[in-house]
Amino acid sequence: MAEAEVIFKEAQLEDAAGLAQLLMDVATESEFLTRDDDSPYMTAEETAGFIKNRLASPNQICLIAKVDSRVVGVLNIAAASYTRVNHIGDIFIAIAKDFWGYGLGQILMEEAIDWAEHSGIIRRLELTVQARNERAVHLYQKCGFRIEGTKERGAKTKNGEFLDVYLMGKLIDDKSDDNR
Secondary structure: OOOOOEEEEEOOHHHHHHHHHHHHHHHHHOOOOOOOOOOOOOOHHHHHHHHHHHHHOOOOEEEEEEEOOEEEEEEEEEOOOOOOOOOEEEEEEEEOHHHOOOOHHHHHHHHHHHHHHHHOOOOEEEEEEEOOOHHHHHHHHHOOOEEEEEEEEEEEOOOOOEEEEEEEEEEOOOOOOOOO
């Protein structure tokens, strides 16, 4: 990547087309996502509705990384509105392949954790990641996530090979070293 300014921000309605394009692109660029080229894609209009929902929710957020007008990364935190589980944020993160290795994922994770700490609602973040995605696992552990379990055959390759998936979590209001 040539030197370029990267902007990190909460997704706005005007980012819908760029976010929809990023989600289509990453589905074909990475074998680490559950979505692939067989998956249905959101249109720009559907993505705008998705963003609008996040903007109106106190316990959900969609953060993006942009270079010029191109959306090159996304981190979404989804949470239920039900009282018993509205404190749990489920993370999805994806970076355009051209921008892997530049620390964008780490910055998005740090921004998301900061948002969660100040949300007043989110007290647990969780995610799933393929066990073979060592770079992502390392990043999540660096950000304080722990492997809480392994989901055997939690995903599979295009060739039908089963893959293990780690279930990882981070407690937001706990500052102890073991993150319990």
